[in-house]
Amino acid sequence: MNISDKLTKIIHYFQRSEKTAQLAKDRLQIIIAHERSKRDKPDYLELLQKDILDVIAKYISINKEDVRVEVVEQKEGCSILELNVILPNSADARSL
Amino acid sequence: MTKTIVITSGKGGVGKTTTSASFAVGLASRGYKTAVIDFDIGLRNLDLIMGCERRVVYDFVNVIRNEANLNQALIRDKHIKDLFILPASQTRDKDALTPEGVAKVLEELSKTFDYIVCDSPAGIERGAHLAMYFADYAIVVTNPEVSSVRDSDRMLGLLTSKTKRAEEGRDPIAEYLLLTRYSPKRVKKGDMLSLTDVNEILAIPLLGVIPESQAVLRASNTGEPVILDEKSDAGQAYSDAVARFLGEEVPHRFIAEKSHWLKRLFRLKEKEAV
Numbered sequence: 001m002n003i004s005d006k007l008t009k010i011i012h013y014f015q016r017s018e019k020t021a022q023l024a025k026d027r028l029q030i031i032i033a034h035e036r037s038k039r040d041k042p043d044y045l046e047l048l049q050k051d052i053l054d055v056i057a058k059y060i061s062i063n064k065e066d067v068r069v070e071v072v073e074q075k076e077g078c079s080i081l082e083l084n085v086i087l088p089n090s091a092d093a094r095s096l
Numbered sequence: 097m098t099k100t101i102v103i104t105s106g107k108g109g110v111g112k113t114t115t116s117a118s119f120a121v122g123l124a125s126r127g128y129k130t131a132v133i134d135f136d137i138g139l140r141n142l143d144l145i146m147g148c149e150r151r152v153v154y155d156f157v158n159v160i161r162n163e164a165n166l167n168q169a170l171i172r173d174k175h176i177k178d179l180f181i182l183p184a185s186q187t188r189d190k191d192a193l194t195p196e197g198v199a200k201v202l203e204e205l206s207k208t209f210d211y212i213v214c215d216s217p218a219g220i221e222r223g224a225h226l227a228m229y230f231a232d233y234a235i236v237v238t239n240p241e242v243s244s245v246r247d248s249d250r251m252l253g254l255l256t257s258k259t260k261r262a263e264e265g266r267d268p269i270a271e272y273l274l275l276t277r278y279s280p281k282r283v284k285k286g287d288m289l290s291l292t293d294v295n296e297i298l299a300i301p302l303l304g305v306i307p308e309s310q311a312v313l314r315a316s317n318t319g320e321p322v323i324l325d326e327k328s329d330a331g332q333a334y335s336d337a338v339a340r341f342l343g344e345e346v347p348h349r350f351i352a353e354k355s356h357w358l359k360r361l362f363r364l365k366e367k368e369a370v
Contacts, residue, residue: 019285019286019287020286020287021283021286021287021288021289021290021293022286024241024242024289024293025289025293025297027242028242028245028246028289028297029297031246032245032246032249032297035246035249035250035253036249036253039253039257
């Protein structure tokens with residue numbers, strides 16, 4: 001080990017390392033909020049979204065993020081299936 | 097009325113079995129007839145932590161398959177007379193545990209026992225699912241570390257949807273947080289999630305904080321649950337947690353860093369001066 005290696009080791013020893021707990025907390029809060037929002041949705045929603053995406057992709061090139069399927073709870077014991085599709089500006093239909 | 101408690105966490109290695117053993121000892125030593133069941137089929141370990149590994153003859157799966165009756169499989173604890181252990185099977189058959197079988201065993205136990213402690217395996221497979229399915233209470237064991245906290249939150253989601261109580265629309269399972277391997281020193285340095293941080297994220301009542309302690313490894317080495325080591329910090333913390341579970345109000349210890357011996361000496365002098 002040469003002198004500069006030793007020196008960096010010594011400097012490293014005296015440097016106060018950054019506090020990491022806050023970062024851990026921030027990361028956890030984001031990922032857990034995200035996972036909780038998915039938790040209450042019915043299991044078939046993801047599969048449904050994939051199928052719808054596949055059908056649309058047959059005709060239009062589209063990103064996965066541009067299709068959103070959601071179940072909105074209504075008051076009187078019924079729910080509404082909400083489908084949101086953002087089409088690209090020049091919806092270039094594939095020549096089939 | 098028998099109360100069924102599941103000790104769960106999602107993540108492995110956070111202290112479920114240590115907690116199950118100590119909790120069962122704690123309840124039984126207060127006079128409640130208690131059974132503790134190892135749900136980790138294929139990876140039996142509660143017997144080692146309870147120090148009865150050489151007395152296992154029949155197991156949980158033998159009882160389910162009617163190869164032995166419950167009394168033959170239950171192992172009486174060597175220290176406490178009201179405590180019994182039902183060891184897991186070492187079979188590699190993943191389907192050995194059935195909902196009907198588990199229901200049958202729990203029903204039979206509930207005729208004579210006050211508490212049934214279910215030691216859940218890690219993960220979210222069958223063993224973990226069945227350990228929580230019949231529970232009235234859940235103790236979620238969590239380390240102050242990101243993957244453990246995330247997995248605990250996942251388990252909380254399952255506890256509110258995939259259990260008998262949830263399916264029957266009864267009162268939900270009472271959930272409690274047990275924070276283990278806590279190091280106040282590292283929290284103070286800013287390198288470990290604090291009790292407040294974890295509590296804020298998981299948002300369930302806190303049952304106790306078990307400090308990172310050398311006593312836990314010593315206890316598993318000897319096969320005597322750490323709660324029996326009354327002089328140790330972890331042992332005392334488990335006793336406190338059991339007391340809180342039974343409704344006693346006990347202040348939290350071991351959540352602040354021990355002050356330096358010089359400071360303590362100084363404070364002692366100050367007191368004497370007053």
